[in-house]
Amino acid sequence: xxxxxxxxxxxxxxxxxxxxxxxxxxxxxxxxxxxxxxxxxxxxxxxxxxxxxxxxxxxxxxxxxxxxxxxxxxxxxxxxxxxxxxxxxxxxxxxxxxxxxxxxxxxxxxxxxxxxxxxxxxxxxxxxxxxxxxxxxxxxxxxxxxxxxxxxxxxxxxxxxxxxxxxxxxxxxxxxxxxxxxxxxxxxxxxxxxxxxxxxxxxxxxxxxxxxxxxxxxxxxxxxxxxxxxxxxxxxxxxxxxxx
Numbered sequence: 001x002x003x004x005x006x007x008x009x010x011x012x013x014x015x016x017x018x019x020x021x022x023x024x025x026x027x028x029x030x031x032x033x034x035x036x037x038x039x040x041x042x043x044x045x046x047x048x049x050x051x052x053x054x055x056x057x058x059x060x061x062x063x064x065x066x067x068x069x070x071x072x073x074x075x076x077x078x079x080x081x082x083x084x085x086x087x088x089x090x091x092x093x094x095x096x097x098x099x100x101x102x103x104x105x106x107x108x109x110x111x112x113x114x115x116x117x118x119x120x121x122x123x124x125x126x127x128x129x130x131x132x133x134x135x136x137x138x139x140x141x142x143x144x145x146x147x148x149x150x151x152x153x154x155x156x157x158x159x160x161x162x163x164x165x166x167x168x169x170x171x172x173x174x175x176x177x178x179x180x181x182x183x184x185x186x187x188x189x190x191x192x193x194x195x196x197x198x199x200x201x202x203x204x205x206x207x208x209x210x211x212x213x214x215x216x217x218x219x220x221x222x223x224x225x226x227x228x229x230x231x232x233x234x235x236x237x238x239x240x241x242x243x244x
Contacts, residue, residue: 132155
């Protein structure tokens with residue numbers, strides 16, 4: 001039986017969060033983690049376009065050369081009013097209200113809008129000389145059921161959601177995820193309680209994901225929780241650099 005695996009990712013990689021991204025990656029290195037998956041946002045909230053921040057793009061190239069996998073992570077990382085087209089059921093309303101602060105960009109996008117937003121992201125990457133990403137992860141892991149079909153048609157090879165990883169040419173892989181919520185004190189306290197409990201509860205899972213966001217680094221208590229969780233996970237699991 002193979003050893004259980006650990007996959008660590010850093011979300012919301014953008015010039016908006018450049019200092020936090022640098023600090024988090026430095027911490028990964030100090031803990032002995034291999035290169036991680038970096039989820040890159042082309043134009044965070046419509047105000048932080050990669051093409052306008054050449055030094056950060058150069059850092060992305062350096063991280064890629066060092067082995068970090070760069071995956072596309074939405075385009076704006078923000079749900080626009082016009083994105084909420086068509087009927088909006090109770091499920092979408094609850095996910096929009098409680099699982100993200102208006103950042104579920106792909107939650108309600110039609111296939112046509114999905115493709116347009118993805119093509120814009122790929123063009124931005126090409127303009128910045130970042131190559132072609134293999135993976136796409138929707139912001140907050142929220143999307144319509146038809147998103148994977150759009151991704152496969154466009155040549156992406158993997159994506160993920162709250163439940164696990166999905167691949168173009170092989171079966172989906174269940175993989176629970178530990179993450180932290182920093183929006184308010186209740187979520188921050190709950191995250192610190194949840195992380196060690198989840199690590200124990202999911203100890204028999206073949207693959208466990210740990211997902212970190214730059215805003216986590218704004219709260220020292222969350223930073224301590226993340227460090228402790230990573231240290232313990234590394235004692236129990238073999239880290240891998242990507243989902244491929």
